[in-house]
Amino acid sequence: MSFRLAAYAVCFEDERVLLVRCVSPAGGTNWSLPGGRVEHAEDPFDAVIREVAEETGCDAVVERLLGVDSRVIPAAEARSGREHQNVGIFYQVRITAGVLRPEPNGETAESVWTPIPDVVHLRRSSLVDIGLALARTRPATGHVPPVLAGGLVQH
Template sequence: MSFRLAAYAVCIEAERVLLVRCVGSSGETTWSLPGGRVEHAEDPFDAVLREVAEETGCDGMIERLLGVDSRVIPAAEAQSGREHQNVGVFYQVRITGGLLRPELNGATAGSVWTAVPDVVRLRRSSLVDVGLALARTRPATGHVPPVPVGGLVQH
């Protein structure tokens, strides 16, 4: 089984959420939250701000920890063909400056503010639904029930 620790930013402003557009090897677009892998010896708190800057061109400020999501993706559904566990640390982040732009030499093709009600129509990572659920419900435990995957929602 492979394992990944990642940190994600849930940036909500005026009923809009900041999403990043990822283009897969086959050319199809998937929307996700700004964020990604926590580097060796890096604090997730620092990682999420680094990822926001790299992927969107914007500076951010962490307002609060929203929660942690752990999911195991079966080998049959994982891109690598091996069972994979992703542990995601979700933060509420406020954008404080910068201009939206594509990631330089990276996998993010752009970012956009999207009306929260419009998210359900996008082909998106399940991480988007987890982050929005954490932001909406702010559970005391920092945990939301697993998000069903199917239709437009992808791992």
């Protein structure tokens, strides 16, 4: 089984959420939250700020921890063809400076402020729904029920 620890940013502005459009090497595209892998010896708190800067070109500050999501993706649904566990730490962040831009030499093709009601119509990672649910409900446990989707993408 492969394993990934990641940090994700949930960022709101004027009834909109910041999303990034990711393009996979295989040519697929989907929308997600800014965020990604926590590097070796890196604090997830620092990782989410780094990932926002890399993927969007903007500076951000963490406002609060929203929660943690852990899911196992069966081998039949995982891109690698083997079972994979993703542990995501979700933070509410605020953009403090910068102009949205694509990620240089990365998988993020664009970052966009998206009206929250429009999110449901997008092909998106289930991470978006998890982050929005955590921000909306602010559960004391920092945990929401699993979002029904195959793998990390399928909406």
